[in-house]
Amino acid sequence: MSTTGSSGADEGFFQKSPILTNQFHDDACFRRCFKREHRVSYTAALGYVLTTAVFLPADTRADAEAEVAALGQDVLADQIFAWVTDAERNQPYVRGSGRDVFGRRAGVLVTTEGWRELQNFGIAKGVVACGYDTPYGAFSRPLQFLRLHLWTASCANVGCPSAMQDGAASLLRKHLASRKLASQLSAEQRKVFEDAYRRLTSRDPTVAWTSGQWMTERPGGSDVSRTQTTAVYKPDDNVGFASKRQQLPLGPWSINGFKWFSSATDSRMAVLLAQTQNGLSTFLVPMRKHDPSATTMTGQPLTDGECLNGLHISRLKNKFGTQSLPTAELVLEDMRGWLVGQEGKGIQEISVILNLTRIHSAVAAVGGIGRGLGVARAYTLVREIGSGRGTRIRLVESPLHMRTLADMTAEYHGLMLLSIYASYTLGLAEHPLGDKAAPTPALAALTPQAKLVEPLLRVLTQLTKAYVCKASVPLMFACMESLGGIGYLLNEEAEYLNVSRIFRDMCVGPIWEGTTDVLCADFVRALKHPKGGADSLAALEEVITKASTFQGKQARPIGWDPVQRWTSIRDRIVGTSQGDLMGEGRELLWGVAEVLVSVLLYVDAATDGNLAMGDVFYRFLEGKLGVGKRARGTAKDGLSRDLAIVYGTDGLGSASRL
Template identity: 30%
Template structure:
């Protein structure tokens, strides 16, 4: 395209400005591509866990995630963040949040695909958690923020099952595949969404510092008074919240609208002005006599929500893997089309090393995420060893994979140079999103210490982990050396080493999976750069892989 302009100056005839330049050497928009085609690691993980047929079942969702339509809705949902309306025009308190239509489009598709609750259905197929994890990972690449209410709804179901009466009343609506937005009595809606309302300003992750109180009433409900500092998706229908009852810290179910149609006394104070996650509303709120119902037993609130925490931590791993994969796709696509110094960037040795490093980080993350999702499936069928593996590996994985996302996305952004730093590229949005999942459901120190807590509370959880790792023993001396070091550290875990232990545990797990399931060159790249590499930044070792570059570069018809 040539650039010229016609302009008329005072007292002059029409003049045409000179052509200044030709627009060339630009990578085409990464629209209407299939994220499954350039993600063999996901396909291989599904096959490894007996779900090969899920690849084609997921194909329509993947293609829609990579479509120009979905990508534009993702942009618009973040360009037009939610707005709080505390009162209507007449001064009545309404406490409603208005979302852009693109938010509703994204939510509708996520719910219709069952990403919010499909594995909890009584007739869910074998491998339902793995399939849902793969779908959540693919669809989150279109837009990350709306994954929050989807994830919280997914995680609320097992928590509600601590109170069978509440589960019977609300679980069918939570499992429904209708997205029915708006504040109405839950019984009148075709589909429900759930949220969490746990933390308070004085405690944060230390929920035992909560001051919110819940007074039992004669009809079996509780009257709740207090505040919450961070409640995501406040327009959802139901919230699990923590409050102090006479029996101690307890979990309660709080609907936004009561069964008789009246608004519950939940007052939205303001929406958070967050670093990223702009499409999703997160609120500070007050309970001014809100009505709720006990979930589980009084004084066992943490126990009641532990299943919820595990499921949302799983989605933190999936969301981080999705964000890394989205950034990798943009970087690999750009360097495949952008020329410099006489060749495309992806043919220069140093750029090949960077993309290879980004690719192996992404593949290791998605492979481990799918392994943990498969463990959930097996644990649900009564496999105790898989539950023990999850108890130890999930907090460590949440620590490490979520911690890696900002680094990976920053490097992917830099592959585009200055073009990656401008909003139009989409990468700044991914970069701002990246730290959230490391913070949500327990920041780095909390999750690393939870890994140690699992070791101290249940030392026998080490055996399923080591059994998993021993499956790759003997294939590579570097791996065997790493495994020996991990065994030594597991015998005497110390709090000050919690981060180091979690990192070593995850790197060893990732190496084990790649050695057993990935092409030899992919595993070799990981071992070289992660277990005995000399550099601490992506691409520093100079290791490059033609196989990895070919595997991860998006292709368009």
């Protein structure tokens, strides 16, 4: 031992490790979206009033609470983080660079055990299935995405194939559940669709499938109108079966082309776009087929062997982030598949999937922020800093640090409300509300007429994905910065602290499923559409008007007039040509998004008069809309308010005991 008092590699000060706790209990924003406490308050005019959570009815919450709380703990298990490290360190590759030893094509994709086990975990926990096999109707979707919110930061990007799996399931359900659409399916096609749907919504990892979604090609990127992949109807070809055991045919369409960005390359099926003689169309394709000549690596015959279904991996992408996710360039040569819907209606069909994947993208981004803030909160309780004259305080006692963290938490809360509201709107589109599934009074103020749900969803998915994913990148960087140099490290040794990995992966959010500009352009086109644009405008107007007049326990700030602000934006949209509006796409989308977030924050705060949520609401108005003014008070008062936002407590005394 050193006698000089000097520090060394194994001597001196070592920072105490922060303890990351279950976000279900620790995250005040999550608690408000899922499980706000029932409280009874008294007013002379109304008597006793029961306040409830915004997004979930009491019976749904009561049924699901224990299971979701357990999920919040399960995703923090050491085994989960070991799988994450394995998936990140041992990245996917193509064995033999795509050729066997004799030069024949042999594009066998190899993924690590960690990746496969994380996929199995998500499937078994029903990350996708709970959107289909639960009895909660319209509330199935917000419940599903609240669960995803807890899982996403621990999943090492298996949420990407899950998102496309969800979208494919939604598309197939549409064609199987509609009497009109189902009547257009052949007997064989129905069997194929039913089998795929069963697997896409299964909780059994030995049965379940994930799915790819292949649209992007070299000529157009997000502009699928320039798709060069082609499909030709060849029903008489003897192409065999997807599986010897199931005897399901591969499909009567022959598909040829090249897909430039294809994630979830290890999936069992995909949905893709291809040109037919009648225009751009959507196809379901099995990824594998029965191979009667298949052998083991040593040449022994396999009775139920498989090979790829007319598919060759040209190469895997080398990416800045999402490195555990196999993303490939794919050559399609006589890939067999099934037409989904009508020829020439590919955009209409694929939009069903995009609604899902864009909401998944937004929720995943906010879920990453939730984990980053969870780590930051834990760090403030153990990290000490100098405070002058030889004294030291914990970060949780620093007015500057806690003001920064409170502002970050306030922004996160608005983004989370918008994301979960988009999932609720999706739920409404799938399951119209009935008498037995009435929303809470607060949510009723945010629920459009049934006829306006689809028009609202048509623009809300674009708006939410663009606004949330773009804002989440700098917010996640702020979470890294709050940890100092530790935040910049790739903390394999303590994977739960690896916020830099989450930041790196989150940077793809504003790019995939449509870049920010692509989504803004789509937003403008949807609002100017000669058939549906007026309904989408009407849906936005109804929600903003109803929400802004919600009667609750939050006073309306002087100068805040969301209806007037919306009217100004609407008039600009209505009175200007689509071409002239395109240059203002971001300005318009951001303007509408900020009005929506402001009314969501207002309704949330007004449900129970929570002072911290009222402060969050005012901070948003000041920072984003330039209206309203918060009372600042003393430094001690400010710290108390900041702690209430960050920890969901009433002040420093409560927070310091956490």
